[in-house]
Amino acid sequence: MTTPTESATSAGPRFDKEALLARYRAERDKRLRADxxxxxxxxxxxxxxYLDDPYTPRIEREAKTDHVTFAFVGGGFAGLVTGARLAEAGVTDVRIIEKGGDFGGTWYWNRYPGAQCDTASMIYMPLLEETGHMPSEKYAHAPEILAQCQRIGKQFGLYDGALFHTEVENMTWDADRSRWIIETNRGDRFTADYVGMGTGPLHVxxxxxxxxxxxxxxxxxxxxxxxxxxxxxxxxxxxxxxxxxxxxxxxxxxxxxxxxxxxxxxxxxxxxxxxxxxxSVDVRANKPLDPEWFASIATPGWQKRWLENFTANQGGDLAEEDLVQDGWTDLSRRIRAKIVELPRDKMTPENIMTAFEDSDFEKMEEIRARVDEIVSDVDTAQNLKAWYRQLCxxxxxxxxxxxxxxxxxxxxxxxxxxxxxxxxxxxxxxxxxxxxxxxxxxASGFEVGTEYTRRAGFDLTGRDGLKLSEAWADGMRTKHGIHVHGFPNAFFVQPTQGANLISNVPHNLTEAGATIAAIISHAQKKDAKEIEVTKEAQDEWVELLLTGVGRMIGSPDCTPGYYNNEGQKAGSAAKYNVGYPAGARAYFKYLEDWRTSGTFDGLVFR
CATH class of the missing domain: 3.50.50.60 (FAD/NAD(P)-binding domain)
Structure with missing residues (x-):
């Protein structure tokens, strides 16, 4: 039998594609589970x-029965960035509700030894330019990321109204007063003009x-x-x-x-x-950042340029320069290099997919060879080899x-x-x-494939008693991944139905935060009490999203995991878990133009 690494020709690839695919299928099939x-x-x-907080003691407090301008659920990156942008826009009455004992979100909870970001610090850590912080290393460890979250909270006054060790139980739209009623597990029952949802995928x-x-x-x-x-x-x-x-x-x-x-x-x-x-475990090559080098690149607007450069290197229209130079950009540039080798008349979807697969086969062979180079015991090395595509x-x-x-x-x-x-x-x-x-x-991870409201811990009740779980019963429906018809003055901060950029989630949140701040500033200038996306605008956006080809992460033929719903056949609702068809870079440009135009097409201010 041909082995997966056997070379067919001296000039061809150093692997047998059919043998590799057969091995991939066998390894997937043995892991498939009906449940x-x-x-x-x-x-x-x-x-x-197992959910008890080992880091911060719970402090007793009086229940809140007041009113705030903006209440945000989640004290991770989404809440911090949105809160910071609101503060910059003059909205200082922001209350962040967080089930942990401090800001940080997933970085509050994940303090295990060795925890660090796997996307470069320069683009992963939010608001570096605004806070003046230089990451100490290319891939910062958890304590530094948590400290950055706390730094943002202090600089933008977000600790003042924050409620820690608090979980929302109900959030209900009060149409008579054009505001939201928020109830929590600490006996709070207060109101807010606007609410934001930033519960994230990695906290349950x-x-x-x-x-x-x-x-x-x-x-x-x-x-x-x-x-x-x-x-x-x-x-x-x-x-x-x-x-x-x-x-x-x-x-x-x-x-x-x-x-x-x-x-x-x-x-x-x-x-x-x-x-x-x-x-699959590739080279990390972490290193300290040089202060002199950082000073040379940290000119006004530097982090936005780095974010845009990284995103460009994740799409089909690669930037000439790769500022970040990490495993993610290397992966994308490798695939792109294979595709551009194709003659113009061979540039078909089928050949592009073949080029993508060839690039992936080559990379995964490198990763498996690395195991042999490092691990002394032959049997252990064999068992540590990943037999699937890198993005499975x-x-x-x-x-x-x-x-x-x-x-x-x-x-x-x-x-x-x-x-x-x-x-x-x-x-x-x-x-x-x-x-x-x-x-x-x-080390069993977090709930990712469960319903949004289950992970959030509560259901929102919008206009005319509509539940969010009902609105999304057949699949997520939004405009920009931020606005949902039937839920006035509510904003959702997450990647899906927006850029859907998975390799650097904070970029999604950064753009959403700036957009929300611009919308609320516009509403206040118009003295509008309610903001809502029209059903027509929401439907048009969803129809546009469905014209795309989806993504190459976690397809059904992959080994089971949270990227592909544990290998289960996706239901009809899953087709809506997509991003902007032209890609993340184009989406961020579109969203910036949309919010700076001042018209906010698709939204009604009343």
Whole structure:
């Protein structure tokens, strides 16, 4: 049988495409499950302690019964950027409602050792130019990102009205007063002229539905609630000295585990890394940023230029220069280079897809070869190889993860796509073998494929009693991903039905925040009490979106994961989870022109 890496001709690609595709299909098929997203547990009832905040004590306070101009749900990047842009526009009466104990969103919760952004700091960290902060390294670690969130909150006065350790339970439109009524789990019942939703996709932890998960007698926690009291160490990477005599299992080998495992390998007496599907792990090449270099590029408007350059390098019309030079831009430029090699008369959709696949095959062969170069044990190396396209699952980049498996005491437990069989009082069972451990760490990620209102934790009730879950029952319908007909004065800050730029989500939020601030400024100048998108404008926008070809991330033939709804056939609603057909760069330009024109076509101000 032909091996996937066999070369057919000396001049051709150094792989057998059919053999690779066959291997990809086999690896996908063994991981397909009929239960899809239902394989995961919603954390509640007897598992609710996995949601406890280990970082900040809850402070008792009086319930709020007042009125604010703008109430925003979510204290992560979306809320911070929108709040900052509103403050710049003179709207200072902003109340951010956040279930965590501080600003930060996913960076408040994810303080596991080694946590860092996997998109370059210069474009990932918001409002760097406005705050005057220079990232310390190309890929900043979690403490620095959290500090930037706090810096934004302080500089723009967002702490003044913030409600932490607070969750919204109801949000209802009051048509008589043209305002929203917000009720929370802390007894608050206040009103707001406008509301914003920035709940994000990475804040509701999930657990694997492993039989016996509640029976384990040792210690356990989710990576987004890292228990440093148990492990020792700290988010800055200090040695977790309390694990020196501990046997630890970490379940999951996605992006979180890739970053945390090197720190665990240094600390644990024994570490079992339990894998269902290996991640693709490319070179990270992180490095400190040079202050002199930063000073030379940090001229007025520098971050906007960098954001636009990165986005251009993610699309079909690549910029001549690559300012960011990271794994994401390299991926896009590689694909583009393959496509431009095609003769003009061969530039068909089929040939373009073939060029994309060839580029991906070559890159994934490099990534698999890297495993062999680094990992000493042959069997372990084989099990760490990812057999799927790079964009089937979240691409990972790290320079210590693979090396961790050369550490004495660190062992990969590969489940051959099956996952953990069961959990006992003493440990985990894989393939009929029980591995006794003192601690289980769940690196099982977050709810992504569940309904928007489930992840938000509540349903919005708009005009005439319309629920958001009802409005979106057959699929998401918006204009720009921001406005929803039937929900006046409400703004949604997220990528879908806008740019849908996945490789640098903060760029989506930055543009949405600026747009919302411009709209509210316009409404205040007109003395308008209500802002709403017309049904016609919303329908036209959705129809435009559906003319696109979708995206190349997480197709049904990929190995299961959150990029492709765990391999399940997408329902009819999924077709609406798309972005602007001309791409992210064109969308951001369109949105900027739309908001600066002053007409705000499609919106009614009354």
């Amino acid at each position: 899809g997203n239902d394989q995961y547990l919603q954390i509640k009832d007897q598992l609710a302690h 932890p999930k657990l694997p539905g492993i039989p016996g998960i509640e029976s384990f007698k040792g210690h356990s926690f989710h990576t987004s609630r890292w228990d440093y009291d148990y492990t020792g160490g700290d988010p800055k990477g200090a040695l977790m000295e309390r694990l020196a005599d501990k046997r630890v299992a970490i379940i999951g080998t996605g992006a979180t585990s890739v970053q945390a495992v090197p720190h665990l390998a240094k600390a644990c007496k024994e570490l079992y890394v339990i894998q269902r599907t290996p991640s 699952k979240r691409p990972c980049f790290h320079d210590s993860y693979l090396q961790s498996f050369n550490t004495p005491g660190t062992r990969l437990i590969d489940t051959d796509g099956k996952g953990v069989e069961k959990i006992t009082e003493k440990g985990v069972v894989v393939g009929g073998v029980e591995y006794e451990v003192d601690c289980i760490i769940y």
